[in-house]
Amino acid sequence: MIDVRNVSRQYYSRTAVDNISFSVKPGEVVGFLGPNGAGKSTTMRMLTGYLPPTRGSIQVAGHDVLTDSIAARREIGYMPENVPLYTDMRIKEYLRFRGRLKGLSGKDLRVRVGDVMEQCGLTHVRRKMIGTLSRGYRQRVGLADSLIHQPKLLILDEPTNGLDPNQIRQVRDLIKSLSERHTVLLSTHILSEVEAVCDRVVIINEGKIKADDTPDNLVSNLRRAGTVFLEIKADPAKAEELLRQVPAVKQVTLQNSADGWHWFVIRAESGTDTRQNIARLCSAQGWDLRELGRKSANLEDVFVELTQRQF
Numbered sequence: 001m002i003d004v005r006n007v008s009r010q011y012y013s014r015t016a017v018d019n020i021s022f023s024v025k026p027g028e029v030v031g032f033l034g035p036n037g038a039g040k041s042t043t044m045r046m047l048t049g050y051l052p053p054t055r056g057s058i059q060v061a062g063h064d065v066l067t068d069s070i071a072a073r074r075e076i077g078y079m080p081e082n083v084p085l086y087t088d089m090r091i092k093e094y095l096r097f098r099g100r101l102k103g104l105s106g107k108d109l110r111v112r113v114g115d116v117m118e119q120c121g122l123t124h125v126r127r128k129m130i131g132t133l134s135r136g137y138r139q140r141v142g143l144a145d146s147l148i149h150q151p152k153l154l155i156l157d158e159p160t161n162g163l164d165p166n167q168i169r170q171v172r173d174l175i176k177s178l179s180e181r182h183t184v185l186l187s188t189h190i191l192s193e194v195e196a197v198c199d200r201v202v203i204i205n206e207g208k209i210k211a212d213d214t215p216d217n218l219v220s221n222l223r224r225a226g227t228v229f230l231e232i233k234a235d236p237a238k239a240e241e242l243l244r245q246v247p248a249v250k251q252v253t254l255q256n257s258a259d260g261w262h263w264f265v266i267r268a269e270s271g272t273d274t275r276q277n278i279a280r281l282c283s284a285q286g287w288d289l290r291e292l293g294r295k296s297a298n299l300e301d302v303f304v305e306l307t308q309r310q311f
């Protein structure tokens, strides 16, 4: 459904997207994850034909988004990060207007407007002015707009950004129900959203793709990478230095200090277990040891691991 090949995008001297390739198969729900400024919106704008890539090619449903732009856009429902809406129009009126712009008319238009209002839970508020709607309802109008021409592919840029927890749940349920009939690519930095709705995750950082896998595989790869946590009473700088020298240890991070106790997260090479050597080190140095264990990884750990240079 989406095929991105060696795509880069330059803004003057800044490379926002740097030679990325990925694909999305029909029926998949793919989460596009990355910290602020990673290149998510730039990629989505290129996918939807709003922004030409500096290099590379993008196909959507078999159409090149540059050379066959209209055909590609017919297959895409796009909800940008800040949904631009006409605040002095009523919901139904706005959706009729948008439907006409997308080539619908007559009975087709009437039926589609009714259907998308129903799908997005807008029927009971259809006569409300858009300007009086809460942010959650505005997002629903944005979604209804993106669905009106029955696109095969939905591209949603941070669909739950700025919503309260109840609204997030409602919009997330809505996306889940849409995923039964559409291929979905959604960008977010809310990890629970990805775990709740996505079959696959593409993680982007500093314009480059850092991972492309199922949420479960990403988490179990990190778990295999042997992350260990340790709580000790010791001089933290010295402890950090000596822990780094333990065989197979790749990275030592002091996460927390309180009452003289220091909490370290230690990353080691894949498939290794450094706990015995760390216990020996603590004993040889006479450090008080309160906890030493394997960390059960989650998607948040994967995200931090792959993108932490940003923070």
Ligand SMILES: Nc1ncnc2c1ncn2[C@@H]1O[C@H](COP(=O)(O)OP(=O)(O)OP(=O)(O)O)[C@@H](O)[C@H]1O
Residues within 6 Å of the ligand: 011, 014, 015, 016, 034, 035, 036, 037, 038, 039, 040, 041, 042, 043
């Ligand atoms: N029109 C533009 N002109 C110049 N630089 C831009 C422009 N749009 C984006 N950038 C830069 O490109 C990089 C990627 O931006 P982009 O908006 O794609 O990131 P993002 O992952 O969507 O971030 P966020 O989660 O904050 O929306 C950033 O460094 C940003 O400052």
